[in-house]
Amino acid sequence: MTLTLYNTLTRRQETFTTVEPGKVKMYYCGVTVYDYCHLGHARACIVWDVVRRYLQFSGYEVRYIQNFTDIDDKILNRARQEHSSMEAVADRFIKAYFEDMARLGIKEADEYPRATHTMNGIQRLIHDLENKGYAYPSAGDVYYAVRQFSDYGKLSGRKLDDLQAGASDRVNIEDPEYQKKKDPFDFALWKAAKPGEPAWESPWGSGRPGWHIECSAMVRDRLGDTIDIHAGGADLIFPHHENEIAQSEAVTGKPLATYWLHNGMVKVDGEKMSKSLGNFTTIRDLLDRDVEPMAVRLFVLQAQYRKPIDFTDEAIAAATNGWHTLKEGLLFGYEYGEKLGWEVKNAGNETEISPEYVNRFREAVDDDFNFPGGLAIIFELAKELRREGNIIVHEGKTATPAAELRQQWQTLVTLAGVLGLEATKEAEKPANNNLSDAEIEDLIAQRQAARKAKNFAEGDRIRNELQAQGITLIDSKDGTRWHRG
Secondary structure, three states, X not given: OOOEEEEOOOOEEEEOOOOEOOEEEEEEOOOEOOOOOEHHHHHHHHHHHHHHHHHHHOOOEEEXXXXXXXXXXXXXXXXXXOOOOHHHHHHHHHHHHHHHHHHOOOOOOOEXXXXXXXXXXXXXXXXXXXXXXXXXXXXXXXXXXXXHOXXXXXXXXXXXXXXXXXXXXXXXXXXXXXXXXXXXXXXXXXXXXXXXXXXXXXXXXXXXEOHHHHHHHHHHHHHOOOEEEEEEEHHHHHHHHHHHHHHHHHHHOOOOEEEEEEEOOEEEOOEEOOOOOOOOOEHHHHHHOOOOHHHHHHHHHOOOOOOOEEEOHHHHHHHHHHHHHHHHHHOHHHXXXXXOOOOOOOOOOHHHOOHHHHHHHHHHHOEOOOHHHHHHHHHHHHHHHHXXXXXXXXXXXXXXXXXXHHHHHHHHXXXXXXXXXXXXXXXXXXXXXXXXXXXXXXHHHXXXXXXXXXXXXXXXHHHHHHHHOOEEEEEEOOEEEEEEO
């Protein structure tokens, strides 16, 4: 079995090979933090979460970086509306991001660089571009000279001459920014400071970075000149990812990424999601109306990741029914294990899984992350275990050997876990969570003190105690967050 991926750059499916054997450097263009995350963010974050999980399952050591764009016109507009600051808006929605993603079962990235924390790297990259003749200053701004980069358009397939013909009627020659450029297609690397906006000192004067240069700098700072996978939504192919390539490769002379992967967009009832149409749905709005998080994951993974998906009430209802079927299989061991004489421990123990099912699962998913094909294998196992469960309920026993059923269950739990589909035994959840917020915070403080004293066993004990009470902890470099349920 060999993993092959559709590469947007080459427009074909290719065998996956890494720059460094056994290791994957992966970067996902994350969110601009000016509002709550919506269904499009949910799809992208679920897809790349599962890609990372599958690569790890396949034996790769994965370093996964996801950025936050925390300086942007939309953030500044929100801050003005709320009589707040850019930092306050960004911090609030970064916190909300982590809360929403935790509810969807998305594992945290290895690092979350922020544009405002990468200012030295951004200025260094602009300086290098200027020295190599790809950038020029103009009235406090700095622009990238697009025509200097001969490969411009290689990712999107767009040619400047065609773009120029299409844009001729839309150019406003009175626009001050247009007048600063040597060419209409040049784009800003650095923007001169405007009154009332945050700004940083630079060799070109006080100002702030353009959007595209931020990601180029964060990739370079965190992962180096060439990475294995650069991921993002299909809406970022042009101009964002095209401009990233132009910036980074002009400086290093090396490919920015070997594989460019893009997930498809989300529609709602057949239409593009937008606030003006009234079909804009945030993740928390969706989950707060009792849609199960695992049903959302299943809905996303049932579609080929590069294709558009249409979010409808019927589609989420079907995904919910599918999740209930899968959940029955995932809970089989907890429901019937004792009757079958099992020690119900170590769910997902990979030493007890079926090579046949694993091989079939990998054969499917190795074909350009064919998660729907992998799900078919998982549902096959789940339905078989559900059938066996019904036999046990009605007849008190089953003719299938207990060891065989245990292997099927362990295989199901393991493979579903690769897709982030996990079920919790309801009996393990407390009927009542009696801990107050203050008591939870006190236990978290005790855990932090234990970890600081290198008493990791005590730290783990407190985490497990909270988990038994339905409290999930999320550790990050900024501290520990928690949520109920």
